Amino acid sequence: MFSIGTRGSHLATTQSGHVRDALAAHGHPAELQIVTTPGDLSQAPVERIGVGVFTSALREALFNGEVDIAVHSFKDLPTADEPRAHMVIPVREDSREALIARDGLTLAELPEGARVGTSAPRRVSQLKAMRPDLDIRPLRGNIERRMSYVENGELDAIILAYAGLVRGGYGDRATEVFATDVFMPAPAQGALSVECRADDAAAREAVDKIVDVAATAESAAERAVLATLEAGCTAPVAASATFDGQGVSLRAGVFALDGSRQLVEEAQGADPVELGRKVAQALLQRGAADLMD
Template sequence: MSQTLSSETAVLRVGTRASRLARTQSGHVADAITAALGVPTELVDVTTHGDISRAPLASMGGTGVFVSALREALLAGEVDIAVHSLKDIPTAPAPGIVLAAVPVREDPRDAVIARDGLTLGELPPGSTVGTGSPRRRSQLAALGLGLELRELRGNVDTRIGKVRDGELDAIILARAGLSRIGRADEATEVLDPLQMLPAPGQGALAVECRADDERAAAITAALDDAATRAAVTAERAVLAVLEAGCSAPVGALAEVAEGEDGDELWIRAVVLAPDGSVAIRRSANGDPASAYDVGAQLAASMLDEGAADLMNDLTSGDAPPGTP
């Protein structure tokens, strides 16, 4: 084993949010590290601002509310690595911190859990659908199904409970989260990205470490998946160039596929008005090695079409019909 990993018997402290989903995700990372390299790990719970506040995510700015406390614990030396849902991470670099690994991505699509096993299209007009995401609300409104949209917060179990208790007719959430906690079979529909593009980075995890921690960087590098990293790099480039946070009505999905001359990166993105009445949709392809540039150029073309004006509508206080 290399000199960097010579202290393999030292426990690697894995920083995680305390929710069931977060601990499960972080546990998967910890178990993968131990299985691949024999390095012992322990989970360290960290409470974030997003966990404490009951305010709608969009009103808190969205970006970084689940991330900053974990990063502070990392920089303070309280943990050796931090595991995040990648879609929660701001696109701007964090001083002193590096994205050490992006493991293989789970299914990035959105899922529906509805009463009586219904799909979105089967819900009667006026049915109540819960989601805390402006991206989902805008795309739902664009479908023109006449649904009444409700703000939704809480962990996965709490959200599902609102359907089981009859408080809501349906909820929409990431299929990846359901899968990771063993509840994927409760989804009554998995939405085609042609209907609803997921959030940039959805379904992927991010493993961060301190920039000067060679041991942690070397250990976590074993988990990095090149195709997943290229895809999410392109998606996050769209956000960065649009200057949009994770609370903006922006969807993007990229994948690496085999082409005639080798691997090729494909990406689709959408920016919507809050009420779904206007949408700018674009797609692009290119070399996975230039993933950021592919996403950035796609975003630039969307800005040329007026994407900034659509996002400014959100900050002016407009919201889709039926949204509290």
């Protein structure tokens, strides 16, 4: 029986439960083990404490032998390789962004000056470009807490990853789901990273059974953009890739925080990592570093 380390939120245990069920379907029974992280105990915005507090605690539990497998939201992991870990990417959930608004409104239907919650610079910059009149407020907490701000009237709308809503059973709460070329998602949004210790042969054999080729290729291309730009996961950088069985199509962007400027590049290629680097280099040549600063 493998132990799977996970944060204790509803979303984290749900997505880790999908991994547990996938492993069991391939003859490798597993159980969830909750790992409490410093980030779970903090009231500070994620952008201040950094998503690394969540991922590092899970990795510490993994490398200390407290758990056999760790499940992360792939977009939260640093882009640098971790030689102590063996990582696979299972089937990816929908990568698009979603709006949850009062009265079933869409983004275009929100009144002037509407209060919209999000703390991610990537989302803030795109919202300001699309609707400069909006009053954008910081947002903190798990999915349930974030949705409560709309339900109790503190906010008119919030922006969340649609993948989290679907995994948590809240997909029907979305009042609008944006096409990726309209509102670009974070690199590897909707993808999970499943890690085990590199020297654990039994766990490696188990997790290798749940690899998804498309999710792996798409995530590799998107995260190569982030790595080449040397940007953190909270930087105003977005990327969306699709794998057609032969190669990858990639679209990536870097945004000014005030919404005044957007740089977007697109390309196709057979090697996901080289494609991501190529697109990132094109963005850098157009001044992406200045926008990120």
